[in-house]
Amino acid sequence: MSVEARYDSDGDGLTDSEETNGFRVGTGERIYTNPYEADTDGDGIPDGQELGRRTETQGRTYYLRNSDPIEVDSDGDGLSDYEETYERQSYRATTSAEQSRTVLNADSAEEIAGLIDRREASTDPMLSDSDLDGLADDREVMLSTNPSARDTDGDGIDDGAEVRKWNTDPTLHDYRPPEVTIHSAKFESPGCGEDGCDSKAEYAILYSAEDPSGVDRVEFVKEGDVREAVVPTGRAQNLGGRVYFTTGFLESSADAVTGTTVDVKATDTHGSATRTVALERQNFYGNLAGELDHASIYTVAAADQLARISGFASSYGAPVRGAKQSAEQVPALYRTLRDDPLSVLNGVTEILRVMEKYGILDTLVKAFAGPLQEKQETNNPYNEAENPELYTTYKIAWYQGYAGGKVTQIVLGAGAAKAVKQSTKLKKLDKALDGRSTTYRAVKSVKQRTDAAEAVVATKLVRGTVRVGAGTMRGARSVGAKAKVWRVSTRTDLERANCLTSTSRQSADSSPAKATMERGCWLMVVTMRWR
Incomplete structure (x- = not known):
């Protein structure tokens, strides 16, 4: 009996008895392989290698599968277990806003390839999304993103978010400035009457500033001078709300005589900035x-x-x-x-x-x-x-x-x-x-x-x-x-x-x-x- 129990007819590292009686895996289910086929699923990987290491938990024996010995594509991500075990996936990505702008100005694919270094990464045959970024491994291979890192280009935005939410290229480090929307901009002038003139005039601007990597600072600029600034608490994030600032009578009088402009300048966490006219006053x-x-x-x-x-x-x-x-x-x-x-x-x-x-x-x-x-x-x-x-x-x-x-x-x-x-x-x-x-x-x-x-x-x-x-x-x-x-x-x-x-x-x-x-x-x- 002992000799028969240790016999491995197909030489896959598993005894015939084990393959016949089945193996308990981490999910609790029992799987069975063919004792006379070294590679039961025909994916190019021996059953014993796919089954992985045996461990005991609470008195019960389990196998920590490297991949499923009875499935060609264990995680169903479109990549075979063999590809995910033995092959490394190549990807290219820029790593700075400046590099992204340089690439965008390239004249050909050949020039782009020369500007971005080629890198490689492996995937997990048991996880359809190896890096848990929201993109399946096969999608990452198609996009040339890093399937083992959530943020291929290192701009602070997960690859999945770039593709699904922001509709941006996950292989290009964020180079775009924030998007600023002016919802309303008002000016209340100081009045002049028999008793004199009011001392102040008020500007009120309702705005929003969005950027995939987060907005680091928003400035309200009047004639080149920063009148108000909004900085997020903690990490960079989208900003918005109503901002007020006032001017004295002398300056307000000058604005009435000459006309003036108020701009909103928004800068993201990478230093990319945009400037939008919020209010233009004619004289x-x-x-x-x-x-x-x-x-x-x-x-x-x-x-x-x-x-x-x-x-x-x-x-x-x-x-x-x-x-x-x-x-x-x-x-x-x-x-x-x-x-x-x-x-x-x-x-x-x-x-x-x-x-x-x-x-x-x-x-x-x-x-x-x-x-x-x-x-x-x-x-x-x-x-x-x-x-x-x-x-x-x-x-x-x-x-x-x-x-x-x-x-x-x-x-x-x-x-x-x-x-x-x-x-x-x-x-x-x-x-x-x-x-x-x-x-x-x-x-x-x-x-x-x-x-x-x-x-x-x-x-x-x-x-x-x-x-x-x-x-x-x-x-x-x-x-x-x-x-x-x-x-x-x-x-x-x-x-x-x-x-x-x-x-x-x-x-x-x-x-x-x-x-x-x-x-x-x-x-x-x-x-x-x-x-």
């Missing part, structure tokens, strides 16, 4: 044009006149945030624009007439081109596709007004805001732009934007002042240094425009208001509306 001239719903706004004259004062107001945008001198001018300018837009129109027209008289306007607008396009478009109430003539008219006149405002600030400094209403200031501007003046020669020599900045600084130094426009230059010790400070502090240019001369051709005995009314100027409606 109140551009905004008013969009709100006036009657025929007069849709005329060339209305577009031209509206744009001049809108551009002039916008020219105070950069310096108002960078220098106290100009910042102090804004409340006065704000009230003048609000209470008497007609005088502003006439004043701006006279400023442009003086600039055109000496050929300064065309020189400047040719030198300063491009960077103000976004700001102009924010304030332009006309749709380029629907009203191309009005859109273009507004654009050109807006750049005119902007140029007028900038030159006035450069020449008159702290008195610039008063130039639109005081004839003495206009005379000073006329004298400064005379063809024999240093200012005139400096401006006429401008060939490009950098030359323009240096010409302005040089002119101011010759005239014996350390103030350049609205920028305070006390810290700079040379013309080159001051030019650099100027470019950094203003961050703004002038755009090409043609000076409209219709209002400057008024007869000597006609008042600006009468001449405007004779042309059917819609600005009288604006004046009554504000009052």
Whole structure:
């Protein structure tokens, strides 16, 4: 009996008696193999190797199967037991956001293969999902992911989640920035009454930011300054909610005069960032044009006149945030624009007439081109596709007004805001732009934007002042240094425009208001509306 019990007819490492009587496995069931077939299931692995090690638990004997000796594919994952036991599966994946971007720019599959190292991994023949990431082993082989690691590319997102939830490539390390959605963005302006003006204005933004690897930080940026920031507690995660921040009266007045933009910047755990516009405020001239719903706004004259004062107001945008001198001018300018837009129109027209008289306007607008396009478009109430003539008219006149405002600030400094209403200031501007003046020669020599900045600084130094426009230059010790400070502090240019001369051709005995009314100027409606 003992000799017969140890006999192994097929040489698979299991006695005939054991194979005939069956083996208890970890599930509690008993399985039977063929004592006369070394490989009962024909998968290329001997029965004894598949059955694995014997162990005892609570007085009962079990076999810890390496694979099922009576199944070709023990776990039903589409890979045979032989493949999972003897073969290693190859995969390729990027391991950083930068590497992913490099691969995405490759021109061919051959180039991609050269950019990503080939690696290998094994699978468990008893587990259909060896790494428990939600993808079956055969699916991972097809996708070229690592079947023995939950996160092939190491970006913090399980392979299964990338495929099933996020619809992203599990072999590309997360390179995409978070997705930001602005659900609502509101602004409540401080009011001005008989008792004065409210001290604060409030911005309220309802947002959500999502990223497969988690959002690490969300910033609310107004004119380049971070006003609020949201950081998750603990690990990076999706963020969202309502965020508030306030501005004081001076800044709010500047925003009303120049327009402003609030962006939401979201950064994920890998440093990939995106920036989304949450709120764009036109200056109140551009905004008013969009709100006036009657025929007069849709005329060339209305577009031209509206744009001049809108551009002039916008020219105070950069310096108002960078220098106290100009910042102090804004409340006065704000009230003048609000209470008497007609005088502003006439004043701006006279400023442009003086600039055109000496050929300064065309020189400047040719030198300063491009960077103000976004700001102009924010304030332009006309749709380029629907009203191309009005859109273009507004654009050109807006750049005119902007140029007028900038030159006035450069020449008159702290008195610039008063130039639109005081004839003495206009005379000073006329004298400064005379063809024999240093200012005139400096401006006429401008060939490009950098030359323009240096010409302005040089002119101011010759005239014996350390103030350049609205920028305070006390810290700079040379013309080159001051030019650099100027470019950094203003961050703004002038755009090409043609000076409209219709209002400057008024007869000597006609008042600006009468001449405007004779042309059917819609600005009288604006004046009554504000009052």
